[in-house]
Amino acid sequence: LxxxxxxxxxxxxxxxxxxxxxxxxxxxxxxxxxxxxxxxxxxxxxxxxxxxxxxxxxxxxxxxxxxxxxxxxxxxxxxxxxxxxxxxxxxxxxxxxxxxxxxxxxxxxxxxxxxxxxxxxxxxxxxxxxxxxxxxxxxxxxxxxxxxxxxxxxxxxxxxxxxxxxxxxxxxxxxxxxKLVPNMEIIERHLSNFRRLSDATEVVLFERETFLVVCYTAADADVPLDKYMHISQGIKSYRNACVHVQSRFQSVEVSNKFYSMFIEPFTKSTYILVITTDPEVEPAVTKANITAARPHFS
Ligand code: GTP
Incomplete structure (x- = not known):
C-alpha cells in the first residue's frame, strides 16, 4: 500500500x-x-x-x-x-x-x-x-x-x-x-538486485519529468557520478529541442564493441539507464531484462 x-x-x-x-x-x-x-x-x-x-x-x-x-x-x-x-x-x-x-x-x-x-x-x-x-x-x-x-x-x-x-x-x-523520496532503500535494493541479475555494470533511475537522478548502482564503487548529472542535463535539453521541432524524445540506444547503453522509459514515473560492458551479454538480452524488471518496480 x-x-x-x-x-x-x-x-x-x-x-x-x-x-x-x-x-x-x-x-x-x-x-x-x-x-x-x-x-x-x-x-x-x-x-x-x-x-x-x-x-x-x-x-x-x-x-x-x-x-x-x-x-x-x-x-x-x-x-x-x-x-x-x-x-x-x-x-x-x-x-x-x-x-x-x-x-x-x-x-x-x-x-x-x-x-x-x-x-x-x-x-x-x-x-x-x-x-x-x-x-x-x-x-x-x-x-x-x-x-x-x-x-x-x-x-x-x-x-x-x-x-x-x-x-x-x-x-x-x-x-x-x-532524501525526500519515500521507500528509497527498497528502490535501491531492487535496483542493485536487478544490476546483478542482468550482469550490468551501471544502472540509474531518472525521474521521468525532471530527469533528476533518483538512485543508481554501479559495480565499480569509484564510478564518477557527475556523468549521470550530465546525462540529466543533456536529455533535458535534447527533449526541449525535440519539442521545438514537434518531435518526441523516446529512448537512447548505443552499442559498440566496448559497451552497450540503454536509456528507456521504465515505470510510470521513471526512466532507466543500463550500461553493460560484459561482451557476453547481448544488447537484446539487456533489453529483455529491462522489460522483465518493469513490473517489479511499478
Ligand atoms: P526574485 O523573483 O526577484 O526573487 O528573483 P529570483 O531569485 O527568482 O531570480 P530569477 O530566477 O528571476 O533570475 C534573475 C536573473 O538571473 C535572470 O536573468 C536569470 O537568467 C539569471 N540567472 C539565474 N541563474 C543563473 C546562473 O546560474 N548563471 C547566470 N549567469 N545567470 C543566472
Whole structure:
C-alpha cells in the first residue's frame, strides 16, 4: 500500500539570485536562455509537483525583493517557516554585499529553528558559471561552506556550487530530492538486485519529468557520478529541442564493441539507464531484462 506524502520546500534568497530560474529549469521545460525573460516574483509562488508517484513537492518560491523579505520575517513568519521539510537558500555569488546576505540567511535560520527545527537546509552558491577557473570555483564554494557551517549551528547545511548553464544544478537537486523520496532503500535494493541479475555494470533511475537522478548502482564503487548529472542535463535539453521541432524524445540506444547503453522509459514515473560492458551479454538480452524488471518496480 502506498501512501502519498506532501512535503514543503521553501526556496529563499535575495531578488535576482536565480530562484525562479532554477525552479523552471528543473520542473518545467524552460531552457537556461528562457530564464532571461523572467520578471521578479511577486510575493510567494506556490507550485505542487508530483515526484515518483508517492511524493508531492509543495514548492514555495519566495520573491526576494525587500518588501517581501520584511514581510516573511515579520507578519508571515509562521506561515513561511512552519512545516518546512527543506529550506533551499540561494546565494548569488555576484552579491556586492555578502554581509547583508549572511544576515538575511541568519534571520531565516532563526525562524526555521522556531517553526521547523527538524528541517533540512541546503545552500546553493549560484551562478558559478561567472567563475571560469575550476580551482577558483572550488575555493569559492569552500569559503562559503566554512562560513555557513559556522553560522548555521543546529542546521548543518549541505552546500553546493550551482549554475543553470551546466549539470551542477541537476547534481544539487538530485541530492535534495533523493532524501525526500519515500521507500528509497527498497528502490535501491531492487535496483542493485536487478544490476546483478542482468550482469550490468551501471544502472540509474531518472525521474521521468525532471530527469533528476533518483538512485543508481554501479559495480565499480569509484564510478564518477557527475556523468549521470550530465546525462540529466543533456536529455533535458535534447527533449526541449525535440519539442521545438514537434518531435518526441523516446529512448537512447548505443552499442559498440566496448559497451552497450540503454536509456528507456521504465515505470510510470521513471526512466532507466543500463550500461553493460560484459561482451557476453547481448544488447537484446539487456533489453529483455529491462522489460522483465518493469513490473517489479511499478
Ligand atoms: P526574485 O523573483 O526577484 O526573487 O528573483 P529570483 O531569485 O527568482 O531570480 P530569477 O530566477 O528571476 O533570475 C534573475 C536573473 O538571473 C535572470 O536573468 C536569470 O537568467 C539569471 N540567472 C539565474 N541563474 C543563473 C546562473 O546560474 N548563471 C547566470 N549567469 N545567470 C543566472
Amino acid at each position: 502506498s501512501i502519498s506524502t506532501k512535503k514543503k520546500l521553501v526556496i529563499m534568497g535575495r531578488s535576482g539570485a536565480g530562484k525562479t530560474s532554477m525552479r523552471w529549469l528543473i520542473f518545467s521545460n524552460y531552457t537556461a536562455n528562457d530564464t532571461r525573460r523572467l520578471g521578479a516574483t511577486i510575493d510567494v509562488e506556490h507550485s505542487m509537483v508530483n515526484f515518483m508517484g508517492d511524493l508531492n513537492l509543495n514548492i514555495w518560491d519566495c520573491g526576494g525583493q525587500h518588501k517581501y523579505l520584511d514581510n516573511y520575517l515579520n507578519e508571515q513568519r509562521e506561515n513561511i517557516f512552519g512545516n518546512v521539510e527543506v529550506l533551499i537558500y540561494v546565494f548569488d555569488l555576484e552579491t556586492t554585499n555578502k554581509e547583508s546576505e549572511y544576515q538575511l540567511y541568519d534571520d531565516c535560520l532563526r525562524n526555521l529553528a522556531v517553526f521547523s527545527p527538524t528541517a533540512k537546509v541546503y545552500c546553493l552558491v549560484h551562478k558559478m558559471d561567472k567563475i571560469p577557473e575550476p580551482e577558483q570555483k572550488e575555493l569559492t564554494v569552500e569559503s562559503y561552506r566554512r562560513a555557513l557551517a559556522k553560522r548555521s549551528e543546529m542546521f548543518q547545511p549541505d552546500v553546493f556550487g550551482t549554475s543553470i548553464w551546466d549539470h551542477t544544478l541537476y547534481r544539487a537537486w538530485s541530492r535534495i530530492v533523493y
